[in-house]
Amino acid sequence: MIFDTHAHYDDSQFDEDRETVLNGLAAAGVGCVVDVGSTVQSLEKIRELTERYPFVYGAVGLHPDEVGQLTPEIMEELEKLLQNPRILAVGEIGLDYHWDVEPHDVQIRCFQEQMRLARRCGKPIIVHSRTAAADTLQVIREMYEDSGIELPGIIHSYSGSLEQAKIYTAMGFFLGIGGVVTYPNSKKLKKVVQGIPLSYLVLETDCPYLSPEEKRGSRNISANLSYVVKAIAELKGVTEEEVERVTEANARRLFGLNAD
Numbered sequence: 577m578i579f580d581t582h583a584h585y586d587d588s589q590f591d592e593d594r595e596t597v598l599n600g601l602a603a604a605g606v607g608c609v610v611d612v613g614s615t616v617q618s619l620e621k622i623r624e625l626t627e628r629y630p631f632v633y634g635a636v637g638l639h640p641d642e643v644g645q646l647t648p649e650i651m652e653e654l655e656k657l658l659q660n661p662r663i664l665a666v667g668e669i670g671l672d673y674h675w676d677v678e679p680h681d682v683q684i685r686c687f688q689e690q691m692r693l694a695r696r697c698g699k700p701i702i703v704h705s706r707t708a709a710a711d712t713l714q715v716i717r718e719m720y721e722d723s724g725i726e727l728p729g730i731i732h733s734y735s736g737s738l739e740q741a742k743i744y745t746a747m748g749f750f751l752g753i754g755g756v757v758t759y760p761n762s763k764k765l766k767k768v769v770q771g772i773p774l775s776y777l778v779l780e781t782d783c784p785y786l787s788p789e790e791k792r793g794s795r796n797i798s799a800n801l802s803y804v805v806k807a808i809a810e811l812k813g814v815t816e817e818e819v820e821r822v823t824e825a826n827a828r829r830l831f832g833l834n835a836d
């Protein structure tokens with residue numbers, strides 16, 4: 577089955593038909609979804625989704641564009657949510673120098689604070705990095721290299737080089753691969769997928785964003801991961817079943833979820 581490690585069904589783009597979309601996923605072969613936090617408003621919605629749908633799990637954290645809201649009260653709320661067994665990770669957290677909403681030193685400090693929270697709670701992290709590859713790698717290395725933490729998390733929508741991918745996977749990180757791998761011009765990512773063993777890759781939509789080439793221009797949903805599976809299978813010369821099986825096992829191992 578397909579395990580979507582990164583979705584945003586709490587997003588208002590699903591307000592009209594959230595239930596229909598989520599209830600349709602099983603028929604498309606999607607068995608598990610992690611709904612990932614971004615804003616303060618998303619946190620409570622994510623908890624509700626995990627209670628309503630047995631195949632939806634959550635991650636909670638503030639996106640780098642949102643860290644101006646990371647007050648001590650919100651840190652407390654995150655810590656409380658992380659005691660819930662259906663909240664599996666801290667995310668998405670990281671650095672975004674593309675939108676540059678907050679100064680870099682603030683982004684880095686809030687990223688470190690949320691990583692320390694993950695370590696305290698014994699949870700993996702889901703990392704957002706945009707136009708900030710070098711700083712992201714440096715901050716993560718300081719926190720996780722030689723930490724003894726075997727499965728530190730996922731580098732979401734991986735967009736770095738193959739060389740950096742090797743450093744991340746050596747630390748135990750998984751790389752999140754989504755719709756971008758289906759784009760004809762994503763040569764760098766295709767090289768990464770070819771050069772990194774399947775045992776370090778996980779599937780993700782980032783829906784409603786980043787629809788695969790075949791669905792470009794429309795709202796993304798987890799059912800579209802079949803196109804991502806197909807692209808990865810072609811790049812690696814394995815069957816689509818193999819891609820689904822191994823990426824599901826990777827996600828389950830990371831999040832500590834047994835197969836049903």
Ligand code: NI
Pocket residue numbers: 582584612668782
């Ligand atoms: Ni996301």
